[in-house]
Amino acid sequence: SSIFGTIPEAPPDAILGLNTQYRSDPSPNKVNLGVGAYRTADGQPYVLPVVRRVEQALADDPSTTHEYLPQDGLKEFCNLSASLILGAHSPAFADRRSVTVQALSGTGALRVGFTFVARFLSPQTAVYIPKPSWSNHKNVVVQSGLPPAKEYRYFDYGTGAVDINGMVEDLTAAPAGSIVVLHGCAHNPTGADPSHEQWERVLQVVQEGGLVPFFDNAYQGFASGSLEEDAWSVRRFVDAGIDMLVGQSYAKNMGLYGERVGALTVVSSEGGNNEAILSQLKAIIRAMYSNPPKHGAMVAAAILGHAGMFAEWEEELRKMADRIRDMRQKLRGALVKNGTPGNWDHIVNQIGMFSFTGLTAAQVELMKNKYHIYMTSNGRISMAGLTEDTVEYVADAMKDAVV
C-alpha cells in the first residue's frame, strides 16, 4: 500500500471551488459573481491596452531574455512599487528605513512577510485579522508557521459600516508586538473602509499598544479610482514612524492576475538595519522558490516608470472603477424597481470590487440552484461580474431569494 494512500482530501477552497462549479454548469443563463477578477461590460476578461503594448514591445526587443532575476526580484520594479504605495516623497525613503522585495502577487507578499515575522520576531507572534476577512488570510498565517489568526471585530452587520468601537476595543486588548492585518482600502469582502477619522483612531491604538500593522493592498486604485487616495491609510501609518509591513498586488489594478506580480515592503521605525533585513528576506525567498518570475515585473516596471504610460494606466483604472460604480447603481436601481424588500443603499455605499449583499447562505444556495447565479456563501458578489444584460436577471433572482 502507498504511504500516500491515507492522506485525507483537503476541503475545497471556498472561492476557487465556486469557479469550478460555475464552469461545469451547462445553463446558458449562468452568471459568475464569485470571481475576484475584473470583467468588461461584455463580461470578458480584460487586458489593459497599455499592458498589451508593453508586452508586445518586450517580445520584439532582442535584448529581452529569460535570465533569472535575483531573489528579491527586479530592482526598478521594487523601487517603483514602494513609491507607488508609500508616495514618492515618503519619509521612509528619506530616512532609509524601508526594504522592498518583489513577491508572488499579494498572496506571496503575505506569505514571505509572515514567514519573516515567524522567524525573526517570534513563532508565537499573535496575528489579528478582521472579522470577516479575505478567506485566505488565515491559511497563509498558519502555513507561515504562526499560531492560528485571531479575529478583531470589523463589520457591523446592522449598519453595514465599520464597527469602529468594536475594532478599537479588540485591538486595545491585543498584546504588544501582535501583527494586525489591515486592508489598505476596499475591504474584502465587506466593501466597508474606515473613514480618515476612524483610521486615526486605529493608528492611535496601534501606536499606544505597540502593535505591528501588516497592510494588505490588493486594490490600490480600484476603490476610488485614484491611486493616491487609496494609499492614504498606508501613508498615514508610515508617516507616524512605526514598524510595519506592506503587501502589494498588481493582480487587479494592472489586470496581471496570473502573472503573479506584487511586492513586500518592510518599514522600520528607525533606519540602520536594511541590509540585514533584505538579506533575510532573500534567504526566505531562496528556500521557497529561489526567485520571482520576470515577465510581469518587467511589464509593471515599464508602466510605473514612464510618465505617459502611467497616465494611461490611471485613466484605465478610473474607467474600471467607474464601471463598477455604475453596476452598483444599476443593481440597486433594479432592486428598488422590482420591489425587493429591504434597503439596498449599502450596495452603492460600499467600495471596491465587491458588494456584501446581506444575502444568507440559504438565499445564496437558492440563487445558485434555481438561477445558476454563483457567489460566495457569505453573500459577497463581484460587481465586476455584472453586466447591463445580467443585472436585472440577478436583481429578480435576489427578489425571489429574499421574499
Ligand code: PLP
Ligand atoms: N488580499 C486580499 C484582501 C485580496 O482580496 C486578494 C485577492 O483577492 C489578495 C490579497 C491576493 O491576491 P493576489 O495574490 O492574486 O494578488
